[in-house]
Amino acid sequence: MGQGLTAVVLLSGLLTTALPAQEPVTTPAVNAAAAADSPGTSVFRKDEVDIAVERALAWLLTKQRDDGAILDKQHDTTMTALAIMAMASVGTQPGNSTPEAQAMARALEFVLREERIDDKGYFGNKDGSRMYGHGIITLMLTEMLGMGTTSEQDRLIHDRCQKAIDLILSSQKEKKPIQARGGWRYTPNAADSDLSASVWQLMALRSASNDGLDVPASAIADAVEYLKRSYASPLDQNGLPTRKASGFCYEPNQNNPTFTMTAAGLLAMQVCGEYESPLVAGAADWLLAHPPQWKERFCFYGTYYYAQSMYQRGGEHSDTARKLVQEMLLPKQGADGSWIADNGEEKGHGAVYSTAMSILSLSVKYHYLPIYQK
Numbered sequence: 001m002g003q004g005l006t007a008v009v010l011l012s013g014l015l016t017t018a019l020p021a022q023e024p025v026t027t028p029a030v031n032a033a034a035a036a037d038s039p040g041t042s043v044f045r046k047d048e049v050d051i052a053v054e055r056a057l058a059w060l061l062t063k064q065r066d067d068g069a070i071l072d073k074q075h076d077t078t079m080t081a082l083a084i085m086a087m088a089s090v091g092t093q094p095g096n097s098t099p100e101a102q103a104m105a106r107a108l109e110f111v112l113r114e115e116r117i118d119d120k121g122y123f124g125n126k127d128g129s130r131m132y133g134h135g136i137i138t139l140m141l142t143e144m145l146g147m148g149t150t151s152e153q154d155r156l157i158h159d160r161c162q163k164a165i166d167l168i169l170s171s172q173k174e175k176k177p178i179q180a181r182g183g184w185r186y187t188p189n190a191a192d193s194d195l196s197a198s199v200w201q202l203m204a205l206r207s208a209s210n211d212g213l214d215v216p217a218s219a220i221a222d223a224v225e226y227l228k229r230s231y232a233s234p235l236d237q238n239g240l241p242t243r244k245a246s247g248f249c250y251e252p253n254q255n256n257p258t259f260t261m262t263a264a265g266l267l268a269m270q271v272c273g274e275y276e277s278p279l280v281a282g283a284a285d286w287l288l289a290h291p292p293q294w295k296e297r298f299c300f301y302g303t304y305y306y307a308q309s310m311y312q313r314g315g316e317h318s319d320t321a322r323k324l325v326q327e328m329l330l331p332k333q334g335a336d337g338s339w340i341a342d343n344g345e346e347k348g349h350g351a352v353y354s355t356a357m358s359i360l361s362l363s364v365k366y367h368y369l370p371i372y373q374k
Contacts, residue, residue: 048326048330049326049330049362049365052329052330052333052337052362053090053359053362053363055333055337056086056333056337056338056339056355056358056359057086057087057090057092057100057337057359058337059336059337059338059351059355060083060086060087060103060352060355060356061099061100061103063083063351063352064103064106064107067110068080068106068107068108068109068110069107069110070083070084070103070107070352071083071350071352072350072351072352073348073349073350073352073353074127074128074349074350075127075128075129075133075349076110076127077110077111077116077123077126077127077129077133077137078123078127078129078132078133078136078137079349079350079352079353079356080107080110080111081111081133081136081137081139081140081141082136082140082352082353082356082357082360083107083352083356084104084107084108084111084140084144085136085139085140085143085356085360085369086355086356086357086359086360086363087100087103087104088104088143088144088147088368088369089359089360089363089366089368089369089372090359090363090366090368091366091368092104093147094108094144094147094148094149095147095148095149105149108144108148108149108153109153111137111140111141112153112156112157112160117160117163117164120167120188121163121164121165121166121167122134122164122167122188123137123138123164124187124188130186130187131171131184131185131186131187131188131190131197131200131201132186132196132197132200134164134167134168134188134200134201135168135184135197135199135200135201135203135204136200137164138161138164138165138168138201138204138208139200139203139204139207139371141157141160141161141164142161142165142204142207142208142210142211142213142371143207143369143370143371144157145157145158145161145211146211158213161208161211161213162208162213162214164204165204165205165208165213165214165215166214167188168184168201168204168205169205169215169216169219170188171184171188171189171190171201172184172201172219172222172223174188174189174190174191175191176191176192176193177191177192179229179252179253180192180193180226180252181193181222181225181226182198182222182223182224182225182226183195183197183198183223183226184197184198184201185197185198193226193251194250194251195226195227195230195248195249195250195251195261195264195265196250196260196261196264198223198226198227198268199264199265199267199268199305201223202220202223202227202268202271202272203267203268203271203371205219205220205223206220206271206272206371207370207371210370210371220272223268223272224269224272224274226252227248227265227268227269227272227279228279229252229253230248230249230250230251230252230254230261230265231246231247231248231249231265231279231282231283232246232247232248232249232254232255232256232257233246233282240278241278241279241282243282244282244285245282245285245286245289246279246282246283246286247259247261247262247265247282247283247286247287247290248261248262248264248265248266248283249261257286258302259287259290259292259293259296259302259306260296260297260298260301260302260305262283262286262287262290263287263302263303263305263306263309263310264302264305264309265279265283266280266283266284266287266305266309266310266312266313267305267308267309267312269283270309270312270313271312271371271372275312280313283309284309284310284313284317287306287309287310287317287321288316288317288320291320291324292306292324292325292328293328294328294332294342295342295343296343297343297345298343298345298346299341299342299343299346300339300341300346300353300354300357300358300361301346301357303325303328303329303357303358303361304357304360304361306321306325306361307321307322307325307360307361307362307364308360308361308364308372310322311364311372312372312374314374322364322365325361325362326362329358329361329362333358334351337355338351338354338355339351339354339355339357339358340354341354
């Protein structure tokens with residue numbers, strides 16, 4: 001899980017120290033560093049994923065406004081947060097001198113502006129992204145903790161993180177029916193829950209816990225119980241699924257697992273340490289039989305979770321997912337380096353959304369973000 005990465009960054013400023021030594025990477029950042037340190041010598045050979053990611057990052061930079069936000073449609077804070085995560089996923093750090101790093105630093109400054117968060121710690125009001133955006137932004141900030149350009153900015157990131165986490169924790173405690181307890185929905189005071197909104201909050205809590213922020217273990221445990229109630233297969237008296245392969249549903253007590261929710265649930269379970277759960281094994285096998293499809297209703301959203309969750313699973317699941325994600329996404333990249341959805345719902349979110357999600361899906365080969373490390 002890379003729990004010590006934040007401390008490593010604080011001490012050395014070198015994110016690459018957290019990478020597995022036995023597995024050389026070929027990110028644009030590594031290539032550039034190698035070229036600078038050894039002029040005239042050969043560097044890692046770029047493959048088609050590296051090239052696609054470089055083009056996508058260059059396109060994202062063209063969408064940065066004067067105030068630092070990165071977007072082309074709506075939800076400026078949330079889209080900027082996704083763009084920052086995409087940059088971080090391939091090794092970009094805001095304290096470096098590259099164009100990507102400078103853009104990342106300006107984007108981070110935008111998210112940290114005082115008017116982006118309300119007095120209760122909620123990011124979802126200003127840009128209209130509600131709890132979805134709040135979870136995404138909070139997750140990004142927890143992943144960036146210790147990577148600020150100054151000690152003052154690091155303290156600000158820490159304070160924003162804890163305030164945002166406190167809101168997630170208080171929202172989870174809202175009075176809800178038994179089946180909805182432990183989860184989240186569209187607003188902080190929602191009286192029900194769904195898996196899609198819940199996974200973002202849970203990921204933020206888990207990342208914050210890794211950072212040493214104040215996150216009660218009971219909050220993680222309650223969220224995991226909510227995930228289990230969202231599993232499609234009935235569980236027997238021992239808590240074991242009655243069907244070997246099954247998936248996760250949008251809400252508990254349903255029998256209609258979907259690609260997107262199964263991928264999201266699988267990632268969340270593993271991030272919370274439930275690697276040996278039969279639900280994890282069943283969901284991973286279900287996804288082998290239900291691979292990503294370009295015409296999927298939430299293709300980019302689901303593929304992001306799919307790529308990361310199957311990487312966590314390892315073995316055949318990881319190899320198959322990596323191959324399928326690359327085969328689906330690479331031919332769909334636009335001439336300008338961006339991706340745009342064919343389906344109306346995701347298309348409406350714009351190309352910054354789909355391009356950032358695509359980078360996050362392809363970046364599993366680099367293993368930079370702590371939350372996605374095994």
